[in-house]
Amino acid sequence: MAMPTRLQQEIAERILQLVRDDALSAGAWLNENATARRLGVSRTPVRAALDHLAEQGIVRRQLNKGIEILKLPVAADSALPPEAIELAMVRLAHERENGLLPDEVSELEVMRRYELGRPEAQKLLARLADLDMVERKAGYGWRFLHEPRDKRLRDESYRFRMIVEPMAMLEPGFHLDPGWIAEMRARHAEALQRPWRESSSIAFYEMNADFHEGLAAGTGNRYFHSAVRRQNQLRRLSNYDWGLGFERVQVNCMEHLGMLDHLEAGENEVASALMRSHLLRASKLRLGTKPAEPTA
Structure with a gap:
């Protein structure tokens, strides 16, 4: 399927808006000439826009009859589930x-x-x-802004993180605010109790990202913090496409909580070693290998 031009996309959207304004539905018909007149453009771009809509299964061109509407994208005011x-x-x-x-x-x-x-x-x-x-x-x-999943880039990312993130905990002056620690514990506990759904991967990843960024911020060194934030941006879509189910969520949360235990006890070297093991194990997982299954 050829990519439509910007003009074809714009006219296609204007055609759909006309259909909604006229309260047309599946089974109604459009006339190419009349549509062009209403939009104030020539027939050529209208024809191309209708062909684009036909490729998407929204309309169908019928010889000597016109353009039949097959379906429409959900109307703007349609009620959709909260998630x-x-x-x-x-x-x-x-x-x-x-x-x-x-x-x-x-x-x-x-x-x-x-x-x-x-x-x-x-x-x-x-x-x-x-x-x-x-x-x-x-x-x-x-x-x-980022390339699709690439195993080589993912491996490079984890190699980089295994150097940076464990060492962050050993920085002079490393400190975590007790309020942040309490918030992280509460969010991890909630993640462990919440039923797993297909959309749960988003909240889980954002909590995970906040955990790693918070540890980097604890160094007081803007370079550590910036590096971890950038890594989180680069791997966000891959982690939204979560295929490892709730079992891996449980492992992840428990490993995070274990690190917090040692950091609160002043055992930063132990926490640093746990972070490296945590990242090493994660680097060997394959995200997006299958749809996430709901888990009670």
Whole structure:
């Protein structure tokens, strides 16, 4: 399927808005000439935009009849489950990390692929942008900022982390605020008690990222903190595409809590050794190998 041009994408979205404004539904018909007149453009880009919608299964061109509407992306005011955006983000992560999404994507494509209304698609893309995972293109659409899953890059990341993160705990003046430690313990306890769902990988990863960033911040050294934050940005989508189930979540949480125990006791060298073992074991896991199964 050829990538549509920016103009074709824009006109496709305007056609869908006309359909909604006219309260049309599946089974209704569009006229190419009339649509072009209403949009104030020539027939050529309208024809190309309709072909783009046809490739997505939204419309179908019928010889000597016109354009039949087959289905529409979810309307903007449709009621969606509360976790719809989280589920869409998990599925987007899986498709991106497995080479099923190109480097650039449109809002319309996000709406269609993940059955979202426009507000939900905009929130999802804005959230990805806030996390430095995508950026808005100058004219139209969005661009991913990082490459899809690559084993060589993942191995390099863990080798780097195994050098930096264990040593952070041995920095002179390393200190953790008791309030942060209490918050981390509470969040890990909640993660262990919460039923595991497909969308749980997002909250789990963000808690995990906050744990590692918090330890780096405890050094008081901006270079440690910046390095760990950057690593978390680079591996975010891969970890949203979690395929290891709840058992690995339990192991991860218990290892984190064990490190906190030793740090509170002033046994930083032990905690440092535990961090290196923690990262070494994690480096040998393969994320995204299968869909996460709900666990009670």
